[in-house]
Amino acid sequence: xxxxxxxxxxxxxxxxxxxxxxxxxxxxxxxxxxxxxxxxxxxxxxxxxxxxxxxxxxxxxxxxxxxxxxxxxxxxxxxxxxxxxxxxxxxxxxxxxxxxxxxxxxxxxxxxxxxxxxxxxxxxxxxxxxxxxxxxxxxxxxxxxxxxxxxxxxxxxxxxx
Numbered sequence: 001x002x003x004x005x006x007x008x009x010x011x012x013x014x015x016x017x018x019x020x021x022x023x024x025x026x027x028x029x030x031x032x033x034x035x036x037x038x039x040x041x042x043x044x045x046x047x048x049x050x051x052x053x054x055x056x057x058x059x060x061x062x063x064x065x066x067x068x069x070x071x072x073x074x075x076x077x078x079x080x081x082x083x084x085x086x087x088x089x090x091x092x093x094x095x096x097x098x099x100x101x102x103x104x105x106x107x108x109x110x111x112x113x114x115x116x117x118x119x120x121x122x123x124x125x126x127x128x129x130x131x132x133x134x135x136x137x138x139x140x141x142x143x144x145x146x147x148x149x150x151x152x153x154x155x156x157x158x159x160x161x
Contacts, residue, residue: 004091004094005091006152008087011083011121011125012087013146014124014146015048015079015128018045018132018144021140022135025041030072036133041135045079051123055086055117055119056089058116059089059113060089064106090117
């Protein structure tokens with residue numbers, strides 16, 4: 001497993017771990033606004049997914065498909081679909097040795113594939129931290145840890161708690 005594969009696998013795992021943590025929340029808690037980021041868990045998950053969708057389509061040079069079902073009940077399946085497409089594209093670019101090649105982004109600027117792929121992964125992490133912050137402010141018990149080292153322990157079967 002190379003570094004890109006690790007980053008992609010952690011990104012997917014960490015987001016799904018937060019979906020699991022948010023499952024028992026009421027709709028009111030899921031949508032309660034706070035003075036951080038995109039204000040609530042629902043819009044933050046939608047922003048993460050939308051960003052992955054945007055950059056994947058942009059790198060592929062296709063029109064961005066904004067016509068999605070952004071309802072709470074569809075977010076996780078939409079994430080899996082969108083992230084699977086992103087992951088497949090990122091690995092194909094790596095395998096073709098094209099990470100330093102550029103495409104034209106929506107601001108009509110040349111952007112390297114490698115920078116855009118890394119941006120998506122780091123962007124997701126930034127907004128997951130906001131979801132963790134909101135969960136803590138909601139006083140949810142047992143808010144999960146989602147750091148890279150813990151993921152590696154889980155991945156290798158060394159941590160089950």
